[in-house]
Amino acid sequence: MARELDPRLVFAKTAAGSAEVARRSHGLSGAARRILIVIDGQRRLSDLPPFARAGELEPIVDDLEARGLIALVGIADDPPEHERVQAQRRQRDALARLQRELAGTFQRELGAAGRVYDARLADCVSLDVVRPLLREAIDAVLSARGQPAAQRILAVVRPVFDQLTAPPGL
Secondary structure, eight states, X not given: OOOOOOTTEEEEEOHHHHHHHHHOOSOOOXXXXXXXXXXXXXXXXXXXXXXXXXXXXXXXXXXHHHTTSEEEEEXXXXXXXXXXXXXXXXXXXXHHHHHHHHTTHHHHHHGGGHHHHHHHHHHOOSHHHHHHHHHHHHHHHHHHHOHHHHHHHHHHHHHHHHHHHSOTTO
């Protein structure tokens, strides 16, 4: 079982971690690889959830550390209040954008079965709730309608999450 990690912890890639990014020799999962790539010695653990599913981050960090691919380099101060408020605003705006841009999409792709996904999306109150829903809904579209249909939805979703993970002001 993964230990509960302080969200202020900062990890950096070790030499082995940098080599793993270049060579892919440890057989990491896609999620572990994403986390390894974004660990930079500056980001707090609390900055990393957009790169992993709910509940994945701590076990991945534990595994990367146990493999010697990352090392703890410090503990950051809590971000100033204005940064927390700005981050919350960005997440709220991103959720509203997804809800607006995807409204009716799943019903168009899946027929009556898609109404459930559309309703669940409209009811989402946070990005932590919307992420697994979108994975499930896009998988359903992929299964029923194929890769082109799933890619159309991903073309809407990816820019929203990419914007969230970009440094503020970009």
